[in-house]
Amino acid sequence: MGGTVSANHDRANLLEVRGLTKTFGTLTACDHIDLNIAKGEIHALLGENGAGKSTLVKMLFGSLEPNSGEIFWDGKPVKITSPGVAKKLGIGMVFQHFSLFEALTAAENIALSLNDGSPISTIAAKARALSFSYGLPLDPDSLVGDLSVGERQRIEIIRCLLQTPQLIILDEPTSVLTPQEADKLFETLERLRSEGKSILYISHRLEEVKRICDRATVLRHGKVVGHCNPREETAASLARMMVGSEVKAVVRAPAEGIETAPALLEIRGLSRKPATPFAIPLKNINLTVRAGEVIGIAGVAGNGQGEFFESVSGEVLQQDAGSVRIRGKDAGAISITGRRLMGAAFVPEERLGHGAAPRMKLSENLLLSRHATDGKAFVGSGGMVKNGSVYSAAQRIITAMDVRKSAPDPEAAALSGGNLQKFIVGRELDRKPSVMVVNQPTWGVDAGAAAHIRQALIELARSGSAVLVISQDLDELFELSDAIAVMHNGELSKPLPIAEATFEKIGLLMGGAEPGHAEHGMEVA
Amino acid sequence: MRIELVKRPQRSALFSMLSPFIAFALTIIAGAIMFALLGVNPLDAFNIYFIQPISEVWQLHELAIKAAPLILIAVGLSVCYKANIWNIGAEGQFIFGAIFGSIIPVLFPQFEGPFVIPLMLLLGMIGGALYASIPAFLKTRFSTNEILTSLMLVYVAQLFLDWLVRGPWRDPQGHGFPQTIQFGDWAVLPQLMPDDGRANWGFVFALVAAVAIWLMMSRMLKGFEVRVLGSSPRAGRFAGFGFNRMVFFTFLLSGALAGLAGISEVSGAIGQLQPVISPGYGFTAIIVAFLGRLNPLGIVAAGLVLALTYLGGEAVQTALGISDKVARVFQGMLLFFVLGCDTLIHYRIRLIGLALTNGAAKLEAAPKLEEAR
Structure with missing residues (x-):
């Protein structure tokens, strides 16, 4: 890796970071970080969740103040005290979570952040020209609420480009894109690089880093553990640098005799009207999950997955009782508690505030989803909670799932995302449910914990349960599923058996194409 | 800035x-x-305000009389507030409890016997709960803001009581005074220790309610349900707890306790219905609930403190003008x-x-909105 660094030495550094440190209380989020970004390079920042990537970027963009360390811009020392200062220097940022007003048009959203008093029509014209020249087609007059996630990201990128930055920071930009949309984005990035602009590219997707990045800086536990040329590394070696040890591969034994196994979860003609103006309506969804199999549902975020999950879980009831059937019985008019009693278990996408109450202890959060199914064990006569047995059951799950925590029974909010997710999944697995529906099982979870969760889900299926996994992470779905269906704009495609599924096929479906005539769908997007 | x-x-x-x-x-x-x-002189004033009103046994009885309704109401309100449901109208529920409970002694004074008091208390609770069910219904059916509806219903209750005691329920032998007949002996809530002071069974009800609600909130599944729905409604829905059911539960419970306080006050301390039967207990109880950290046992202590502010207020009026x-x-x-x-x-x-606000504020505003959703 020394070779690559020297190869870049002849190019001037746009940004140099030396010994940048940020502590929160006793936690050192960034520990003496060194980072050089040359002019005209795409530089990857790699690391697991909690490695300090976000903290570092926030310091570069002026939203956090470092405790110590220096930043040089074009060779001169600078203090980036606010995002305004960063913008003036020429640093632009595209956040992972967009900050757009849905009720305003794209141009109005851009005008809000430019804040220079120029009329909307001028901004719209500029945005249109810029979007055209970078191959990011965008109608500045369209309402953000009507746009797909990929299109919204374009607004963010164009908003950033309008400020003619020298350095563009992109935080996990492809996590919301289909593979084809991601390809488009890569073209734009390469174009920007050829114009001499620098890009700091934050990701944990190793393949794409290998594909477009010139150099990579790897963070682990707040420290730089290495610089490298990602093109000379393998995905496995990059993963090893990120995690610090080998990640156990998930083993998926072939499923046998699925065709004749009983259907444990059946969705028949499920439709749902949008609950809010910007919600996605569900349109005639059909799906069968049989005992012993894992079905994956792919799709770009915001295509109705949340609405679908709520309908299957029973948080929202159906008009037609037969549209959701659990173990052969109509469940559409039955509440979430009733569906649990029929043998189903659910893990929602949001951990804090949906799957768990943040300010409650783990044992209380165990009671949250199991007060009815384990009523005899956990609740005594007169509605008194048997705290002792709830506590010991919580400890059993903590041990089984290897949940790392600082106190015997901490509040849910005190756990890291990955550990809390292990607890929430473990809470349901502990029941040995015959139907398990999981939304984003490993979102924001570190690689080790993710492998653990995925393996547990596969084993649950192989022991005779039906498992339905909704995920935006295609790698995950390919690892887990026996068949993958795609949700787009509230509609669900037929599941493709894993043997026939490829990234490309699934990606086209995610972009809204019908199988067969996929081409035109992508041209428009 | x-x-x-x-x-x-x-x-x-x-x-x-x-x-x-x-x-x-x-x-x-x-x-x-x-x-x-x-x-x-502040020291003199504090002596008169906080020390003298509780220096003799009979005065402690007065303290208990004032504290009982505060504690009863506040304990019920604490359950509401823990569930993030804002019943501000306990004063009105207190009044309707008093009115309902008074039906027997006012309209059927001929009824006598040991069953009269329990029946009155029961009617009082029903009255308070029924009155509290109005904002609960409006909230669940029409998504109205319960703070506004429950508060406005207080004034309705006050005026209704005023009309009752001036109109249909006025004592015909009362020389035109706006009040009902004096309750009969069987309709008066007995005193605890008549030799020492006036304190009645209302204080015992308050203590029992506090312990019962404490037990429910800390040990029972129902209390867990209240806490989950109050702290993270979405997690509550995921747990299978119904929010609308919770709105009714908390309003009916707090209404019933306020109604019990109302009838206890009327049948114990006053002995008849008058145009005004409460010095703002229903509102003061909100302070009691928060001062007691929404913990029923803390509320008992807080209720005694707030009761003292009433006694002290009377004391400084007579002593210092x-x-x-x-x-x-x-x-x-x-x-x-x-x-x-x-x-x-x-x-x-x-x-x-000032220098920073312009740019930074705009920039921060948007992501916050995103977070809030």
């Missing part, structure tokens, strides 16, 4: 516990300033400081200079 509240990453457990005491101390300091401005509105001022300051302390436990204050 702009003041911003920034959420603290960690609440201090110590200060959470100390907060009511700090609030009380601040109230005393502010009260001292107020007395000084009124031209009274200061308006008894001083009691309201003390209660207001106490609530203000309690809420202030609680806010500062969860947030710290950040001052932002």
Whole structure:
């Protein structure tokens, strides 16, 4: 890796970071970080969740103040005290979570952040020209609420480009894109690089880093553990640098005799009207999950997955009782508690505030989803909670799932995302449910914990349960599923058996194409 | 220049516990300033206000009489507030409890016997619960704001009572005074220790209610349901707890307790219905609930403190000639400081200079909106 660094030495550094440190209380989020970004390079920042990537970027963009360390811009020392200062220097940022007003048009959203008093029509014209020249087609007059996630990201990128930055920071930009949309984005990035602009590219997707990045800086536990040329590394070696040890591969034994196994979860003609103006309506969804199999549902975020999950879980009831059937019985008019009693278990996408109450202890959060199914064990006569047995059951799950925590029974909010997710999944697995529906099982979870969760889900299926996994992470779905269906704009495609599924096929479906005539769908997007 | 509240990453457990005491101390300091401005020696005033009213046994009985309705109502309200449901109309539920409970002694004075009191108490609870069910229904059916509806219904209740005692329920032998007949002997809530003072069974009800609600909130599944729905409604829905059911449960429970307080007050301390039967117990109980940290056992202590502000107000009026509105001022300051302390436990204050505000504020505004959704 020394070779690559020297190869870049002849190019001037746009940004140099030396010994940048940020502590929160006793936690050192960034520990003496060194980072050089040359002019005209795409530089990857790699690391697991909690490695300090976000903290570092926030310091570069002026939203956090470092405790110590220096930043040089074009060779001169600078203090980036606010995002305004960063913008003036020429640093632009595209956040992972967009900050757009849905009720305003794209141009109005851009005008809000430019804040220079120029009329909307001028901004719209500029945005249109810029979007055209970078191959990011965008109608500045369209309402953000009507746009797909990929299109919204374009607004963010164009908003950033309008400020003619020298350095563009992109935080996990492809996590919301289909593979084809991601390809488009890569073209734009390469174009920007050829114009001499620098890009700091934050990701944990190793393949794409290998594909477009010139150099990579790897963070682990707040420290730089290495610089490298990602093109000379393998995905496995990059993963090893990120995690610090080998990640156990998930083993998926072939499923046998699925065709004749009983259907444990059946969705028949499920439709749902949008609950809010910007919600996605569900349109005639059909799906069968049989005992012993894992079905994956792919799709770009915001295509109705949340609405679908709520309908299957029973948080929202159906008009037609037969549209959701659990173990052969109509469940559409039955509440979430009733569906649990029929043998189903659910893990929602949001951990804090949906799957768990943040300010409650783990044992209380165990009671949250199991007060009815384990009523005899956990609740005594007169509605008194048997705290002792709830506590010991919580400890059993903590041990089984290897949940790392600082106190015997901490509040849910005190756990890291990955550990809390292990607890929430473990809470349901502990029941040995015959139907398990999981939304984003490993979102924001570190690689080790993710492998653990995925393996547990596969084993649950192989022991005779039906498992339905909704995920935006295609790698995950390919690892887990026996068949993958795609949700787009509230509609669900037929599941493709894993043997026939490829990234490309699934990606086209995610972009809204019908199988067969996929081409035109992508041209428009 | 702009003041911003920034959420603290960690609440201090110590200060959470100390907060009511700090609030009380601040109230005393502010009260001292107020007395000084009124031209009274603060030390004398405090002696008359806080010490003398509880220096004899019969005075303790008076304290219990004042504390009983405060505790009963506040215990019910604490369940509402824990569930993040805002019943501000306990005063109205108190009045309707009193009216319902008074049906027997006013309309059927010929009924006599040991069953009269239990029946009155039961009717009182039903009356309070029924009146509380109105804002609950409006909230669940039409998504109205329960703070507004429950508060406005207080004035409806007050005027309804006023009309009753001036109109259909007026004592015909009462020389035109706006009041009902005196309740018969069987309709009067017995006193606990008649030899020492006037305190009646209402105080016992208050203590029983406090212990029962404490048990429910800390040990029972129902209490867990209240806490989950109050702290994270979405997790509550995921748990299978219905929010609408919870709205009715909390309103009916707090209404019933306020109604019990109402009929206990009328049948115990007053002995008849009058145009005004409460010196604002239903509102003061809100302060009691928060001063007691929404913990039923804390509420018992807080109820005694607030009851003292009523007695002290009367005392300074007779001894120093200061308006008894001083009691309201003390209660207001106490609530203000309690809420202030609680806010500062969860947030710290950040001052932002003018120079930074323009750009930074705009930039921060958008992501916050995103977060809020």
